[in-house]
Amino acid sequence: MKWQVRYALENIGGVRGVTSAEPVGDEAIRITTQDLPDIMAAISAAETIDAGLATRYHEEYPEIEFLCGYRKTCVWEGGAIRYLEDNRIGWGSIGTLDSAIPEGNVSTAAHKDFFFSDRLIRQIRSVTNVEREFDRIHTLTLANGRTLRTGMIMQYEPTADAVRSLWDRFGPVDIAWNINPNGNPTQNAIDAGRELGCEVMKWDALKALLKNG
Known part of the structure; x- marks a missing residue:
């Protein structure tokens, strides 16, 4: 055993x-x-x-x-x-x-840390294709042809290190998505994302982006 x-x-x-x-x-x-x-x-x-x-x-x-x-x-x-x-x-x-x-x-059953967030993006009609590369990494194709690579961050209040660690482990993303509903990313996390070339955001901002392309 x-x-x-x-x-x-x-x-x-x-x-x-x-x-x-x-x-x-x-x-x-x-x-x-x-x-x-x-x-x-x-x-x-x-x-x-x-x-x-x-x-x-x-x-x-x-x-x-x-x-x-x-x-x-x-x-x-x-x-x-x-x-x-x-x-x-x-x-x-x-x-x-x-x-x-x-x-x-x-x-x-599917991993409880990611299940609800994965379901949310699949319910957006303007998302025409979802490719799940890892449990927390998706490449999304929108109706207008645009593709976005998103990475989920679970921390309550993600720091710059959380954003950089996601990038280092899984490669470049367009969106670092803070999926914890109770917290918000720190300003250092947002700044780190901008330095890397990605946006750090919560669900409401991501939903608007997906719907508007």
Whole structure:
């Protein structure tokens, strides 16, 4: 049993409706609940989950309904997300799994940090195509032909370092989107974005930009 599985078992035991959980092999757990069929989840300690790794977990554990990236720093590539969703396998953090179990939607769950923001941009009619490169990076094509590369920043009040870190890790973006609804980017973050060549903004400003092109 690998370390991330041990921690996952300790965590899952406190989730509402869970009656027991046990390891399956080195990197998966089987979860028993009060009212639903057993759930199998693979638990990964990888820093990055790509399509190849997602496929490997699915081949090793064909019954999995959820792939968990246990590390808080885990990054999901777009190919992995598409593979998992095409095969009706949920994906995301341990918090995502915890939330999905009582709701009974483990196999369709998506990373809770990014789910609502991803859905927001897909509801804008002037956005004609959405390419998800990573869990937090989208390239959007607008009705007028313009493309925008957006990157989500989760921090409550993003700093200049948060903007630069996003740029360094994922490459240039047009928009650094502060998706936390309760905070606002600092002036240093806005200035850092301008220096790099991107705008730092909240949802209302991004929505207006997407609608107006």
